[in-house]
Amino acid sequence: MSYEKIMQKLGRSYNAGALVNQPISRRRFMKIAGVSGLALGIAPVAVAEGDAEGKKQGLTPLQQPSEFLQIAEDGSITIIVNRLEFGQGSHTGLARVLADELDADWSKVDAKLANAGDAYKDPLFGIQFTGGSTAIAHSFTQYRELGARARAMLLTAAAEKWEVDVSALSTNNGKITGPNGKEAGFGELAVAAMSQPVPEKVELKTPDQFRYIGKGVERLDTRNKSTGQQDFGIDARRPGMKTVLLIRPPWFGGKVESFDASAASSIQGVDQIMKVDLDRDSVGIAVIADGYWQAKMGRDAVKVEWQHVDDIDALPDTTKMAEQFTELLGTDGLKARTSASLDKEVAKTISADFTFPFLAHTPMEPLNALIEMTGSGENTRVDVWTGTQFQTFDQGAVAGVLDVSPAQVTIHTQFAGGGFGRRATPTSDYLADTAKVMKAWTAAGRTEPLKVMWSREDDVRGGYYRPFTMHRASIGLSDDGDVVSWDHTIVAPSILKGTAFEPMLMKDGIDSTATEGVADSAYDLPISVDVHHPVTAVPVLWWRSVGHTHSAFVMETLVEQIARAGGVDAVDFRRKHLAKHPRHLAALDLAVEKSGYGERTLPDNQAWGVAVHESFGSVVAHIVEVSMDGKNPVVHKVTSAIHCNTAVNPRSVEAQIQGAAIMGIGMLLSGAEITLKQGQVQQSNFHNYSLPRMPVVPEIAVYIVPSQDPPTGVGEPGLPPIAPAIANAMLALTGEPVTTLPIQST
Amino acid sequence: MVDFVLNGNAVSVEVDSSTPVLWVLRDELEMTGTKFGCGMAQCGACTVHLEGQAIRSCVTPVSAVAGKQVTTIEQIGAAALGELVQAAWIEHDVPQCGYCQSGQVMSAVALLQSNPNPSEDDIDSFMAGNICRCGTYIRIKAAIRSAAAKLA
DSSP states (O other): OHHHHHHHHHHHHHHTTTOOOOOOHHHHHHHOSSSEEEEEEOOOOOTTTOOOOHHHOOOOOOOOOOOOOETTTTEEEEEESOOSSSSSSSHHHHHHHHHHHHOOEEEEEEEEEESSSGGGGOOSSSSSSOTTTOHHHHHHHHEEEEHHHHHEEEEEEHHHHHOOOGGGOEEETTEEGGGOOOEOOOOOOOHHHHTTTOOSSSOOOOOGOOOHHHHHHOOOHHHHHHOOOOOOOGGOOOOOOOOEEEOOOTTTTTTTTEEEHHHHTTTTTTEEEEEEGGGEEEEEEEESSSSSHHHHHHHHHEEEOOOOOOOOOGGHHHHHHHHHHHHHHHOEEEEOOOOOOOSSOOOOOEEEEEOOOOOOOOOOOOOOOOOOOOOOOOOOOEEEEEEOOOHHHHHHHHHHHHHHGGGEEEEOOOOOSOOOOOOOTTTOOOHHHHHHHHHHHHHTTOOOOOEEOOOOOHHHHHHOOOOOOOEEEEEEEEESOOOOEEEEEEEOOSSSTTTTHHHOOTTTTTHHHHHHTTTTTOSOEEEEEEEEOOOEEEEEEEETTTHHHHHHHHHHHHHHHHHHTTTTOOHHHHHTTTOOOOOHHHHHHHHHHHHHTSSSSOTOEEEEEEEEEEEETEEEEEEEEEEEEEEEEEEEEOOOOOOOOSSSSHHHHHHHHHHHHHHHHHHTTTTOOBBBETTTOOOOOOTTTTTOOGGOOEEEEEEEOOOOOOOOOTTTSSSSSSHHHHHHHHHHHSOOOOOOOOOOOO | EEEEETEEEEEEEETTTTBBBHHHIIIIIOOTTTTOSSSSSOOOOOOOTTTTEETTTTTTTGGGTSSEEEEEEHTTTTTTHHHHHHHHHHHTTTTOOOHHHHHHHHHHHHHHHHHHHOOOHHHHHHHHTOOTTTTTHHHHHHHHHHHHHHHH
């Protein structure tokens, strides 16, 4: 089960019984916003094409009314986007999709992010979330239908006004034109359109009729983000608000024994210092002050005694973890895939162990949330301003902590400065913690809004890492190079185990986020996969491209070794064993053609590296040109090809592939790892947790396989194949396979 | 009380003189275009100009800017070079999440101010102090090159 399937199942469970066939009433569809203009809130009638699962379930439309579109009388259009915008560009992309079917004048279109609300739940999964590279893929049909219906309502309004048949009318870039030179802007007809019935069925454009979809465009947020005018969650303010920094235990699950706040309390601007319950049954301290700096000075001055731990050596330690995981590699695990071996003699064996570290997401905007609680009893109202990927769950988590109903909690979705998975926690950790501080604050009789901030150190040491993971493969080859058998074992702490999601989502004890990319590999090779999910005290989470961060590396470097053992070219081998996967072949062939692989000769000190991998419904091939500087690779050029079906905004697709590839290059960098000793995370900030910076970034040329099929994922698929492509070039240059990340350069 | 000149206007703030300029801007003056990323001059998100030089405001105590000129992202576009750089940023559609971009723009302006025709290496080394987790580096570089070309 992929991350995508997991979200789908989650949505179903969450909404058990809620998705029933209800008659569509106009009243439920329409919601008047303000005094004028068209406000339309409708749900898709059709599930996205190609979603076999959805069709099979006969998934009904989400029937909740809400608003997705506002047309003001001056003709300006605001489209409400049901996803978090945290860099991936769906804020522009979904607006573009709706505007195309609406036949809007793009220069008059802007977009806003939706707060938590039923209408904004994913039309396939029934929860409001952003992740798994699904934003465009899942809402493509939904937003097209929204645009088409609004257009139909505008046309009907014009037909009534001009007393002509609707068939005599057409739209053209934000205007409606009729017989005898009649013309009106959408804004002029917005009020009349609002009283029209919402058509149940609308005809959508054929791809050749698209005006915006498929054409590159400047993002709607580019100007604000280039001039410092874009507000993020961290910039939200409320009158009288206080700033909170938390003191978390030095190890996960630790608890305060006692604390001395006398020095801290005397610091000017420090208001309150309180013990608070925090995530994962830990107990910490909240330092509440007028601003960040006062809170930080206060925090630095608090002296805390932590509850004694009897055996400090039993706390998580990555060196010991590697030993324990290695032991597990030699034992039978849960069967994630079984394949029959070929009936051939094994003449040669390729064996390798792989080790991947914990990784922190480190979005540039540190986690934060602003919370305000007003009213009392049944009239209690909670407002939260934050950039989150998980509105539906977070709303419930905040409500749970503060003992109100989810409907009393408004999540104001803010633009987020990156996330990469960190803002989608099954425990809603940073929002539940924020609510816990508010609970303690109100218990102390205080009412001011609180902004809970994370320092970078809090972020790097705060857990929820890409799991520390090991793989072992033992591959038997025949004397003519065929793969006779492939025994594969994965040891990875489960992301889902121990969370509220475990009973619903883990099948036969297997967390597929650990096995994806191997257990479902497209290669026609006899792979058998065992998996172990050891339990550690370190919180783990999905990190951009999730299990594919390690599985693509393992698969693509092993395939390379197999090809070399058989004396077969890297591309030829992949073509042969992916013969039944036309999208893989198309991406690979396009990258080969554009890179000049096999045609162009590289300088003597350089080598080619190839990798291709499918994730989140899309296939990406990277072909790299690499030389060595000591033990480190120097990447000179990357040629990338993606098959993501329809590319709504090709400029954004290019940006996502480049960005994901750079994040993937970062996995190789010396120092790109989180390690623990006696329970304590040894890294703390960007001086000792390496991220890619400009000097290591090569030219990355991105090509898109032309297609008119419904879009598949874009935000993540560019990441998995980059590190193995580089490792494959390193193998060619050094003769040594890379099996441990990051590269240890000293 | 510390006095300095912010974006051309005299300002006076009542804060502990050790308070970093970043928090004076964000919390006292409510100018949030300058971003907090690391608090230890490692990421460049908080870059502002002090007398025309790029500094990391998260580690610069406000006492160090007393009586001096500070320019932030809110005002950099008012000068010709800042406007040119921001126009290049928009032309190349640089930002993704956008959180680091205030700092990137401020660093790029400082680079071109001191070196209007930077080599690839000059760009790499000057911009190495600014992290972009989304990985917009390729477009940042393209925008700097295109701004430099217009200066020539």
